[in-house]
Amino acid sequence: MTHIALYRTWRSQAFRELVGQKPIVQTLQNSLREQRFTHAYLFSGPRGTGKTSAAKILAKAVNCVHGPAEEPCNECEACIRISQGSVMDVVEIDAASNRGVEEIRDIRDKVKYAPTEVRYKVYIIDEVHMLTTEAFNALLKTLEEPPAHVIFILATTEPHKLPATIISRCQRFDFRRVSMEEQVGRLAYVCREENIAIEEEALHYIARLSEGGMRDALSLLDQASSFAVGTIAASDVVAMTGGLASDQFEKLVGSMKEQDIGAALELIDQFMQEGKSADKCMENLIHYFRDLLMIRLVPDSSVLTERVFDVARLDQVASRFGTDQLIAIIEVLNQYQSEMKYSVQPQTILEVAVMKACGAIASGGGSRPAEAPPASRSAGEPEPEALSQLTRRIQQLEEQLAKLMQGGVPAAGAQQPARSPVAPRSSNAAVRKASVRLDDFTSAVESHHTRALLGKWTQILAMVKERKITVHAWLVDGEPVAIHGDTVLVAFKSAMHRDTTEKPANKQLIEQVISEALGETLKLATVMQKEWKEAREGASEPAREEMTLQAEDSEPDKEPWVDEAIKLFGEDLVSIKDE
Structure with a gap:
């Protein structure tokens, strides 16, 4: 007999089989028992949490020969045929491929006809957020006042994309991610019924990888049973998914703690030679340091104990780090994970991230030294963490003050109102504004150079996006207004977008792209749109x-x-x- 995927074989056929959705099951069963079910339901939540299964179970429960009942019998002809998908009156529609207004109008025209085979017509619209605006408008009135023999069940993973007029016409149920404990229990039951031998640690690892989706967990179990020979071990699941085992993480983290960058880079290269993906390594490394941080902050948390299989072993690693160190490492890794999405050399990004994390460990981040208990300090002596933070803050202020002095800000003895050295933004803006004479640019608005710039601006944005998408995100807020001499003036709506574009690295990239597109060496100058508008109005005043x-x-x-x-x-x- 042809093998059927485990997630299909073990799809829930009754409310009691739905995993991790007890409040929803209880509400639906009570409404069925009291004959108070409504005409429209909205099931929303992450993928693989039972939305479509619950919709089919509800369709069977209201049409069961022995019902409407709290549970479908799954033995009568109506229940069996609905499970097989052969009842004409129970229609399952994929809105991702039937998203147009014509398909919805067809439903609207057919709902008025009475069901021919069962008690209620049930329309299950999956991924309903994919419908077009016109299709939603065509559905509105029918969804609000359908005939008494029709029930609509809408399922979606993105309820925020639905119009409020649709949501208000439905009884909404939010499906949650299945907890680790419930997933492990369900997976163990399936393994017993399917005669699959598996280690408990492997069950925990599969449940963790599925991120709360029961369907994903069953798919991984199915894949692992094909991969492993004999009993499925945790190492089999790790090798199959391209992840890293906990002992490999311990080696890498140990090298980072000892500041042995060479050993850390050798381990990363070894991972890549074994076929691991850099982005997966980065993701798992962030999760590992997050678990270390959780152990330091809430060692007895039930959330942590269900995520981590061997808490005692992880606690030994966590004891070598301070809380500030772990937070700094996670921030560094998270920053480089974002850049990795757009990099053609993800391994290099991973290596740089690990080296930067080693720097964060070396700086300490105000970590608590194990050899200096609180009792060894006098009452008036500041804690090492507070002292370290204060020292770093003073250094930052001194550096910022030096920059301000280089920019021409008067010394403290000058007769100037006192200003905070941590806010040089206005000074930078003033210097930048003074360096650009807007009068020169207002007279060049209609020049052929400016028209050439406007004609190629879309091409310039595309070239910037190819080289660095983050710079494109800031530059797209600006609008080119004129070219005067060898300078291009761009007006911005947002001051934050303008300031980020003015950073030397970003500005250099933009100037290079503009010069390539227009065939001449050009510089970039920026202005706020409000200032540009005032300059244009001043230039247009009659003499x-x-x-x-x-x-x-x-x-x-x-x-x-x-x-x-x-x-x-x-x-x-x-x-x-x-x-």
Whole structure:
């Protein structure tokens, strides 16, 4: 007989078999018992948590020959045929491939007809968030007031993409991720029924990799049973998924703690030679340090004990690190994991991240030394952690003050209002603004150079995105306004986007791309859109015109129209000349 995937074989066929969704099961069973089920349901939650299974079970429960009942019997013809998907009145629609308004109009036209085989017509619309706006509009009225013989069940992993008008017409149930304990229990039951021999540690590892999705866990178990020979060990699952075993992590972390960068890089190269992926190594390394941090902060947490198989062993590793060190390491690794997504050399990024993490360990981060218990300090002596933080803060302030002095900020003895040295932003903005004469650019708005720039700006953005997508994210907020001489002026809506674009590395990349696109060496200057708008308005003001009044055969001081002009325009704007 052809093998059927475990997640299909062991798909829940009754409410009691749904794993990890007890509140939802209880609510649905109570409504079925009291005959108070509604006309529209919305099942939302992560993938593989039982949304579609619950929808099919509900369809069987309301149409069971012995029902509507709390549980379908799964023995009558209606239950069996609904499980097989052969009942015309129970329709399962994939909204990802049937997302248009025509498909929804077809449903709307057919709901008015009574069911022919069972008690209720049930429409299960999976991935409903994929429907178009027009399709949602076509569904609205039918979903609000369907015929008495129709039930709609909408399932989605992204409920935030649904219009509020749709959500308000449904009874919503939020499925949660299945806990580690419940997953391990279900996997152990499936292994017993399928005669699969597996170690308990392997069950925990599979459950952890599935991240709360029961379907993913069963798929991994199915794959592991094909991979392993005999009993499935944790090492088999690690090798199959391309992950790292805990003892390998201990070696790597030990090398990082001892500042043995050479040994750490050799281990990373060994992982790559074994076929491990750099991004998976980075992800698992972050999880490992997170577990170390959790052990330091909440050693007896039930959340931690269900995630980690051997807590005592991990506690020995965690005792070698301070809390601040672990936080600094996680921040470094997380930063480089984001950059790894856009890198063509992920192994190099992983190696740099590990070296940077070694630097974070060396700096200490205010970690608590094991050999200096609190009792050894006098009452007035500051803790080493606070002292270290204070020292680093003073160094930062001194560096920032030196930069301000180089930028031309007066010394402390000058008659200037006191300013905080930690806020040089306004000074930088003032210097930058002074270096750009907007009058020169307002006169160049209509030049052929500016038109060439505007014509190629889309191409410039695309080239920047190819080289570094993070710089593109900041530059896309700007709008090119003019070219004057060898300088391109870009106006920004957001000050944060402008300041990030002005950073030397980012600015150099943008200038290089602009020069390549336009075929000449150009520099980048920035301005806020508000400042640019004010400059344009000032340039468009008409020039002052001089009005001349000529007198004939009379003295200027006796001319009535001169007095009238003074009354109208004021003495400052009227000048009397003798000719």
